[in-house]
Amino acid sequence: MSGSIEDKDFEQYLQRKSPVSEHYHSLDGIEPPPDLDEKILAKAAAEVRSPLAEKSRAWKKWSVPVALAASTVIAVSIVLESGVRHEITTSNAPSVVHSERTVAEPATPDAIEPAAPAMNQTPATERATRGDDQKVVDVDIAPRPAFAPQVEVPDAQMQALAKKAEQKAEETERAPDVIDSVAEERVAETAVESSSQRSPTPASQYATVSSRRAVAPPPAAVRDLDHAADATAVASAAPAQYTHDPKAWLAHIRNLREQGDDVQADTAWKLFEAAFPDFAVAEDDLARPKK
Amino acid sequence: MLRYRKGDLRAFEILYAKHKAPLYRYLLRTCRDQETASDLFQEVWGKVIASRERYEVRAQFNTFLYRIAHNCAIDYFRRAGRRHEGRAQDVDDIAEELPGAEQAHPDVALSEAQMKAEFRRALDQLPPEQRDVFVLYEESGLSLEEIGKITGVAMETAKSRLRYAVSKLRAALKQHQPASAQT
Structure with a gap:
């Protein structure tokens, strides 16, 4: 019975309606001494005004904007960096050079032009067997320097070169052992066909294209020939894509010979010799004129 | 407290004015010595001020404040090596509490003073754990669950301690009431 009364009293106490609570709070109104109040409030004020607290608040205030700014700078630098790399890659994109090579005929070690180390690491060669003649079409990505110096030829120099090329062409016409008029017409026709089918960029436009792609200028002899008046014939005999790749050019000449087009092959051979006088070609190479 | 953390001193003053008296009473009732209570009171508020930078709202400020106070008291008793036994309030103290001659009914006043003295004595004689829970419950206004967390015991244990304290x-x-009723 007394237990239940105590329970009831305790529940009453928990509801803060008990005389025990009233008596406790009526004991005295004790307060901390005023000097203690002053000390504590002074300490609180000093803490707020301390330089360390100011520094901490300033850091908290600026932490978010600083973090945002830093993130933005990093993001922009990454974007710019990747953009520059993309641009370099684009400008460094190689032009596709077609060459043909007989499988049975191994290339002589002297004739192999050393490729750039970077391109050797990532060869992009596609091979496709072409029919019964056991030929392999190599699609080589010729290495190009990323930033080749652009040679700007003044107009006067260009005209001089053009005249020189015209004179050379006239001399070639006059030469008895070179091309007769019929053959010349044929060369011209072939040149027109081949230029329209195979070479989207004629040799005469080489300077423009090359400057746009920022590739190395062709050898001087080829440049002279490129500016010749009858550039169409030259274009067929020496397509623009071969003027930088003697190996591919030799393969082209061999192909002409195999097709029975000796006249154009001879013309191409002469142009090749003029362009690459020091390039080693085997004596029994098919590209050489038949004796 | 959050406003004070941001540098608002006025917010701290409000907070201090609200909690200073209950906290001081809690400390005084716990250690039963005014000087010690003042030291502990200063220590507690010093810790509150020092912790303002890392203060986070996880519970009521009351819980935060009385947890610090309880821990300070425990540390004090540990440092002292024994329970600080405050001096028992004697008859002179009761006399100080008596009202002046202008009191209309001196008998009633005396009876009230005696009752207060009796109650105070009973409070001082409570076991420390029970007194701690009772004073916390009365002064902080916290729930039994929160008091259990502060004192490091289960809620049922805190409730049991409180029940014993209230009963005593x-x-x-009751002992005093019949005597006063007789007079």
Whole structure:
């Protein structure tokens, strides 16, 4: 019975309606001494005004904007960096050079032009067997320097070169052992066909294209020939894509010979010799004129 | 406290004005010595001020404040090596509490003073754990669950301690009431 009364009293106490609570709070109104109040409030004020607290608040205030700014700078630098790399890659994109090579005929070690180390690491060669003649079409990505110096030829120099090329062409016409008029017409026709089918960029436009792609200028002899008046014939005999790749050019000449087009092959051979006088070609190479 | 953390001193002053008296009473009732209570009171508020930078709202400020106070008191008793036994309030103290001659009914006043003295004595004689829970419950206004967390015991244990404390104080009051009724 007394237990239940105590329970009831305790529940009453928990509801803060008990005389025990009233008596406790009526004991005295004790307060901390005023000097203690002053000390504590002074300490609180000093803490707020301390330089360390100011520094901490300033850091908290600026932490978010600083973090945002830093993130933005990093993001922009990454974007710019990747953009520059993309641009370099684009400008460094190689032009596709077609060459043909007989499988049975191994290339002589002297004739192999050393490729750039970077391109050797990532060869992009596609091979496709072409029919019964056991030929392999190599699609080589010729290495190009990323930033080749652009040679700007003044107009006067260009005209001089053009005249020189015209004179050379006239001399070639006059030469008895070179091309007769019929053959010349044929060369011209072939040149027109081949230029329209195979070479989207004629040799005469080489300077423009090359400057746009920022590739190395062709050898001087080829440049002279490129500016010749009858550039169409030259274009067929020496397509623009071969003027930088003697190996591919030799393969082209061999192909002409195999097709029975000796006249154009001879013309191409002469142009090749003029362009690459020091390039080693085997004596029994098919590209050489038949004796 | 959050406003004070941001540098608003006025917010701290409000907070201090609201909690200073209950906290001081809690410390005084716990250690039963005014000087010690003042030291502990200063220590507690010093810790509150020092922790303002890392203060986070996880519970009521009351819980935060009385947890610090409880820990400070425990540390003090540990440092002292024994429970600080405050001096028992004697008859002179009761006399100080008596009202002046202008009191209309001196008998009633005397009876009230005696009752207060009796109640205070009963409070001081409570076991420390029970007194701690009772004073916390009365001064902080926290729930039994929160008091259990502060004192490091289960809620049922805190409730049991409180029940014993209340029972003893009620008994002290009942002892005095018949005497006062007789007079």
